[in-house]
Amino acid sequence: MKKHLKSGLFSVMAVLLLMPVYSMADMKFTVMTPEGYSVTSSDAVIKNFFMTSEGLTVIVNGGIVFDSGVDIGLQTMAGVDIGNVVETTVGTPVSFKVVSDTQGAAFTASIPVGCGTFISPNYSWPNPTVEGNYLAVFTAAANNKTSTLIALIKVNPPGYTLTITQSAGGTISAPKISGFSATSPETIQVTATPAQGYQLTSWGGALSGTTNPAPLLMNGDKTVTATFATATLYALTVSATAGGTATGGGNYSEGQHATITATPTPGAGYTFTGWSGGATGTANPLDFTMPANPVTVTANFSNSGPGPTGEWTDEVNSATKANTKNMYGDWSAMGISISRGSTSYFLIEPKAVGATAPPPIGVFYLQPVIEELGLAMVITSGLNCQVLKLSSNNDLLGTTTVPPGTGGMQRALVRFNLTEYNAGVKFLVKVAEPNQGSSTINVKWR
Numbered sequence: 001m002k003k004h005l006k007s008g009l010f011s012v013m014a015v016l017l018l019m020p021v022y023s024m025a026d027m028k029f030t031v032m033t034p035e036g037y038s039v040t041s042s043d044a045v046i047k048n049f050f051m052t053s054e055g056l057t058v059i060v061n062g063g064i065v066f067d068s069g070v071d072i073g074l075q076t077m078a079g080v081d082i083g084n085v086v087e088t089t090v091g092t093p094v095s096f097k098v099v100s101d102t103q104g105a106a107f108t109a110s111i112p113v114g115c116g117t118f119i120s121p122n123y124s125w126p127n128p129t130v131e132g133n134y135l136a137v138f139t140a141a142a143n144n145k146t147s148t149l150i151a152l153i154k155v156n157p158p159g160y161t162l163t164i165t166q167s168a169g170g171t172i173s174a175p176k177i178s179g180f181s182a183t184s185p186e187t188i189q190v191t192a193t194p195a196q197g198y199q200l201t202s203w204g205g206a207l208s209g210t211t212n213p214a215p216l217l218m219n220g221d222k223t224v225t226a227t228f229a230t231a232t233l234y235a236l237t238v239s240a241t242a243g244g245t246a247t248g249g250g251n252y253s254e255g256q257h258a259t260i261t262a263t264p265t266p267g268a269g270y271t272f273t274g275w276s277g278g279a280t281g282t283a284n285p286l287d288f289t290m291p292a293n294p295v296t297v298t299a300n301f302s303n304s305g306p307g308p309t310g311e312w313t314d315e316v317n318s319a320t321k322a323n324t325k326n327m328y329g330d331w332s333a334m335g336i337s338i339s340r341g342s343t344s345y346f347l348i349e350p351k352a353v354g355a356t357a358p359p360p361i362g363v364f365y366l367q368p369v370i371e372e373l374g375l376a377m378v379i380t381s382g383l384n385c386q387v388l389k390l391s392s393n394n395d396l397l398g399t400t401t402v403p404p405g406t407g408g409m410q411r412a413l414v415r416f417n418l419t420e421y422n423a424g425v426k427f428l429v430k431v432a433e434p435n436q437g438s439s440t441i442n443v444k445w446r
Contacts, residue, residue, distance in 0.1 A: 065084065065150075067147050068145040068147045070105055070146065072138065073149070074086070085152045085154065088156070089131075089155065089157065090130070090131050090156070091127065093127065096122075096123055098123070098149070103142070105142040107140055112134050112136065115136065118138075125153070130155065131156060136151045138151065157182035159178065167228060168228065169194060169229065170193055170194040174190045185217055187216065188215070188218060189214070190216050190224055192214075198230060198253075199254060200228055203224065203226055205224045233253055234252060234292065234294050234295070235250075235251055235294040235295075236248070236249050236297065237297070240300075241300050242270075242301065243302065244265050244272060245263050246299035248260035257290075259285050261285040262275075262299035266391075266419055266420050272284055275299060277298045316428055319345035319346050343430065345429065348426065385401070385430070386429070388429075391423065392425070397420075414427060
């Protein structure tokens, strides 16, 4: 056990008082008994002093230990050092134990009447009822020596409580509703959450107005109420310029949040440039707070033209095209030979040859095959095959790589939708063929 700090409240003439007379600058001090036992303040400093008919009385800021060489200290029941000042609140039990590192030390105590009991080595005060500062004197005796510890027990006022009265149309919440300190008031945020179709019209009790969340200083017991009323709904109209769409419109009450999302038309070379009307900026999706009036928000798009992926134009123009297959019906297969020891390109342009309507969705996959000694096998390594999804302007919209695989399952599955089909999306297949056997890419689609 570490040596306990010698700090606290004492009287040179053995007069122990709690009420200060006047303040002075903090000072360190040393006290010596006739027997030669001395104590020098460390954390403790002089707070007040005055003369009485009995002598000089000094008041310091805590408990104090007169050390004769017998160790003495206080700990929680769990064995944690707590110094010489113990705090609690009215109605909250307090307990601790007296301890010593000196072998064979015996403990005694002098406890003020009505301030708990001491059954060595344990002190207990089950129900402090009056706030104030109380002194308890504990001694540890061993080897014909005695050390004295004067503990200051501070009973603080009881904590404050927040009472929340709920009402129809919503709920009220707070971080906590009890245990607020009476000596160190804190400010909390009280939040009203209206039910669907309702809105907060006013606070009541300790709060007023409509600020939400509302700050509340807990410097006493308080009650909070809220009044909710049927909300007035306003129309949020969401529109978009050419090149994309926007969602999130509807009817909302004042202060309600709506999520508005802008989506450029895939493969058409358009980008979202920002909001106008009732909103500004480029956040997408947009968290929009509804005002107390109808409002229109517009998503703006611009055509950026060929982007930085225009480098694929030459490969597209020189690629072998596989564009004569019907994209309907059962799976169909087409083998495309790959030049040995080089990088080859071929282009898939989805078409509905001979069909009466475009397909709602297209799916195809590519399966690399290496022919060795006349035997076709699905490779597990070797070919580097990628599928680049390109817009009509050769902007890169996505990349798919054929992963390694075994058991005939090595393939890249590619999907496209009707919007991409109508926008002229195409697929450039890029294959790097190492210097090994002849190779084929099997293309299957429907």
